[in-house]
Amino acid sequence: xxxxxxxxxxxxxxxxxxxxxxxxxxxxxxxxxxxxxxxxxxxxxxxxxxxxxxxxxxxxxxxxxxxxxxxxxxxxxxxxxxxxxxxxxxxxxxxxxxxxxxxxxxxxxxxxxxxxxxxxxxxxxxxxxxxxxxxxxxxxxxxxxxxxxxxxxxxxxxxxxxxxxxxxxxxxxxxxxxxxxxxxxxxxxxxxxxxxxxxxxxxxxxxxxxxxxxxxxxxxxxxxxxxxxxxxxxxxxxxxxxxxxxxxxxxxxxxxxxxxxxxxxxxxxxxxxxxxxxxxxxxxxxxxxxxxxxxxxxxxxxxxxxxxxxxxxxxxxxxxxxxxxxxxxxxxxxxxxxxxxxxxxxxxxxxxxxxxxxxxxxxxxxxxxxxxxxxxxxxxxxxxxxxxxxxxxxxxxxxxxxxxxxxxxxxxxxxxxxxxxxxxxxxxxxxxxxxxxxxxxxxxxxxxxxxxxxxxxxxxxxxxxxxxxxxxxxxxxxxxxxxxxxxxxxxxxxxxxxxxxxxxxxxxxxxxxxxxxxxxxxxxxxxxxxxxxxxxxxxxxxxxxxxxxxxxxxxxxxxxxxxxxxxxx
Amino acid sequence: xxxxxxxxxxxxxxxxxxxxxxxxxxxxxxxxxxxxxxxxxxxxxxxxxxxxxxxxxxxxxxxxxxxxxxxxxxxxxxxxxxxxxxxxxxxxxxxxxxxxxxxxxxxxxxxxxxxxxxxxxxxxxxxxxxxxxxxxxxxxxxxxxxxxxxxxxxxxxxxxxxxxxxxxxxxxxxxxxxxxxxxxxxxxxxxxx
Numbered sequence: 001x002x003x004x005x006x007x008x009x010x011x012x013x014x015x016x017x018x019x020x021x022x023x024x025x026x027x028x029x030x031x032x033x034x035x036x037x038x039x040x041x042x043x044x045x046x047x048x049x050x051x052x053x054x055x056x057x058x059x060x061x062x063x064x065x066x067x068x069x070x071x072x073x074x075x076x077x078x079x080x081x082x083x084x085x086x087x088x089x090x091x092x093x094x095x096x097x098x099x100x101x102x103x104x105x106x107x108x109x110x111x112x113x114x115x116x117x118x119x120x121x122x123x124x125x126x127x128x129x130x131x132x133x134x135x136x137x138x139x140x141x142x143x144x145x146x147x148x149x150x151x152x153x154x155x156x157x158x159x160x161x162x163x164x165x166x167x168x169x170x171x172x173x174x175x176x177x178x179x180x181x182x183x184x185x186x187x188x189x190x191x192x193x194x195x196x197x198x199x200x201x202x203x204x205x206x207x208x209x210x211x212x213x214x215x216x217x218x219x220x221x222x223x224x225x226x227x228x229x230x231x232x233x234x235x236x237x238x239x240x241x242x243x244x245x246x247x248x249x250x251x252x253x254x255x256x257x258x259x260x261x262x263x264x265x266x267x268x269x270x271x272x273x274x275x276x277x278x279x280x281x282x283x284x285x286x287x288x289x290x291x292x293x294x295x296x297x298x299x300x301x302x303x304x305x306x307x308x309x310x311x312x313x314x315x316x317x318x319x320x321x322x323x324x325x326x327x328x329x330x331x332x333x334x335x336x337x338x339x340x341x342x343x344x345x346x347x348x349x350x351x352x353x354x355x356x357x358x359x360x361x362x363x364x365x366x367x368x369x370x371x372x373x374x375x376x377x378x379x380x381x382x383x384x385x386x387x388x389x390x391x392x393x394x395x396x397x398x399x400x401x402x403x404x405x406x407x408x409x410x411x412x413x414x415x416x417x418x419x420x421x422x423x424x425x426x427x428x429x430x431x432x433x434x435x436x437x438x439x440x441x442x443x444x445x446x447x448x449x450x451x452x453x454x455x456x457x458x459x460x461x462x463x464x465x466x467x468x469x470x471x472x473x474x475x476x477x478x479x480x481x482x483x484x485x486x487x488x489x490x491x492x493x494x495x496x497x498x499x500x501x502x503x504x505x506x507x508x509x510x511x512x513x514x515x516x517x518x519x520x521x522x523x524x525x526x527x528x529x530x531x532x533x534x535x536x537x538x539x540x541x542x543x544x545x546x547x548x549x550x551x552x553x554x555x556x557x558x559x560x561x562x563x564x565x566x567x568x569x
Numbered sequence: 570x571x572x573x574x575x576x577x578x579x580x581x582x583x584x585x586x587x588x589x590x591x592x593x594x595x596x597x598x599x600x601x602x603x604x605x606x607x608x609x610x611x612x613x614x615x616x617x618x619x620x621x622x623x624x625x626x627x628x629x630x631x632x633x634x635x636x637x638x639x640x641x642x643x644x645x646x647x648x649x650x651x652x653x654x655x656x657x658x659x660x661x662x663x664x665x666x667x668x669x670x671x672x673x674x675x676x677x678x679x680x681x682x683x684x685x686x687x688x689x690x691x692x693x694x695x696x697x698x699x700x701x702x703x704x705x706x707x708x709x710x711x712x713x714x715x716x717x718x719x720x721x722x723x724x725x726x727x728x729x730x731x732x733x734x735x736x737x738x739x740x741x742x743x744x745x746x747x748x749x750x751x752x753x754x755x756x757x758x759x760x761x762x
Binding site for chain 2 (some may be wrong): 076078160269343
């Protein structure tokens with residue numbers, strides 16, 4: 001098989017970067033498996049309980065970058081009790097004991113303690129990058145350890161994290177010798193920050209490209225930071241409150257004009273909207289704009305801002321933009337690829353099917369959508385499907401559960417059916433509104449590339465779930481809540497679950513007996529029953545419906561850190 | 570479900586309004602309460618969610634009820650986002666975006682949007698027009714001189730302060746509500762008539 005020396009093959013493998021491709025390469029023969037595993041630097045583990053850290057380290061001793069995901073997606077919506085699991089400490093401990101030269105750790109939905117951050121910061125000399133998304137369990141003390149001990153830190157990125165304890169001194173823990181920062185994001189921290197220390201840190205970081213501030217950073221500090229870092233590409237503004245006639249504002253306006261590299265803008269956590277004209281010069285070069293945490297920017301000020309953003313590729317916004325505002329987006333942002341519209345919870349703020357239709361007509365490059373709306377019609381979805389067959393991610397959330405098409409009072413089966421039929425490259429789909437088994441028939445028939453499906457309050461019978469399991473060959477993650485799918489659907493094709501990462505079912509019709517049968521047949525699945533309310537007496541009644549079930553394939557059997565209320569069958 | 574009808578749970582249900590009246594649809598769209606306990610919300614019909622006292626009606630029919638009970642995890646947004654928007658909503662109410670204005674002796678209150686005014690003179694003029702009165706002249710040492718009406722506001726800490734003492738930007742972010750005081754009560758805040 002090998003006509004070339006190993007070094008040559010290894011060099012060729014350097015060009016194979018995606019994990020999927022490298023996995024494929026490693027299956028060709030033993031020799032390629034060995035070369036590939038020794039040269040792999042970056043590993044992605046979609047479910048931290050599918051494999052053990054020791055086995056990962058054993059196979060990939062050259063590991064430099066590790067990405068781990070812990071809790072299932074529905075944990076984001078409080079459907080999973082707090083201490084279900086997802087602790088990263090055992091991974092860091094195992095890596096620290098080994099000779100792995102870890103440089104990058106990216107975690108999503110995991111529990112990270114201060115001790116863990118401390119251990120991380122002391123164990124890896126070349127540690128460069130820490131990215132935490134939707135994690136919990138640590139305080140700013142842990143951040144202080146990272147700042148103080150990671151001498152070559154390039155990236156510290158905290159996204160959507162609630163950190164309770166907030167003493168702004170962690171930022172002073174970066175030693176004077178630390179000049180390597182490229183990316184610093186602490187926008188989600190709620191407390192005060194040592195502004196002088198922050199200014200000095202930015203001043204000695206010539207490579208800083210991304211800076212996202214929290215709301216404790218006032219305008220005059222922002223101006224000073226921008227003076228020091230005109231090379232910024234990505235800026236997250238914390239507080240934007242001031243008097244438009246003040247000197248601070250005039251200075252800021254002038255400074256912002258000099259920041260010609262800014263392509264991504266976010267934040268505005270606190271804002272007085274009459275003063276956004278300072279931002280307009282920056283808008284014309286923006287490719288990414290996230291105003292989803294800025295309820296203070298709405299109405300005409302928002303629309304004025306959008307009109308300057310002709311190069312926008314990614315837009316995250318609140319529904320206070322309204323259908324009218326989305327019309328402006330459709331008119332202005334011809335390069336738009338990703339749109340997310342979040343609910344603001346404000347009276348009278350809403351988007352409907354009109355906004356979506358306008359976007360689909362005006363933005364030909366759009367392929368990724370997350371859309372929270374008041375209502376949707378089949379006609380609109382059919383039009384969207386006709387306008388745009390590029391969707392790879394289509395997530396629609398009609399706020400009123402099980403709401404039918406308000407015009408015809410019909411379920412939205414036909415609308416979603418049109419979407420899956422038209423969008424042949426669709427990989428992720430979230431459904432909402434009134435839906436019958438019919439929509440699942442369409443999904444099973446047409447959604448050939450579908451990898452992730454989210455279902456809530458939908459369907460009539462087991463047939464719905466079966467259409468999906470039978471039809472979607474590439475399905476990896478299926479999450480279902482409050483839908484009438486039961487044991488027949490669960491047990492008809494048990495082998496399917498080994499081809500998937502995980503299945504979540506809550507408030508459905510599956511029973512304890514059904515789950516036990518599944519667990520018995522499939523030893524390489526962990527079938528977890530999450531029982532919060534002591535409602536179920538174990539092994540008493542097979543016919544009892546299961547509140548929450550989470551099953552996933554694994555090579556390492558039941559996890560040893562499961563709390564009392566989690567039963568692995 | 571039949572047995573629930575027999576138990577007449579509706580009679581003991583928590584809801585707003587007089588007994589015997591049907592609750593009408595609430596226009597306010599609030600993000601779901603984090604404290605909702607029971608999430609056994611089966612599609613088979615009546616949900617067994619413990620009703621949130623401020624916003625619930627129990628529906629025993631499958632068809633769309635006038636107002637839905639709140640359910641854990643719906644709408645599906647991350648708690649981080651939900652909490653930060655809710656914090657901002659209450660902050661917006663506290664930070665003077667829309668504040669209530671009361672005038673001693675007036676039969677009802679008004680609401681104004683503080684942000685549309687650029688400074689104190691504009692605000693005071695608007696109040697004067699709204700309630701048909703005149704404030705006196707402001708001085709730091711003596712407060713409002715020359716009128717029995719004194720504009721005051723409640724700040725974030727709950728204290729009643731004289732309007733005009735702090736810089737305008739600070740005022741609009743800390744003002745929770747306004748009150749035009751009159752007569753002898755006003756004198757306590759430094760009104761020299």
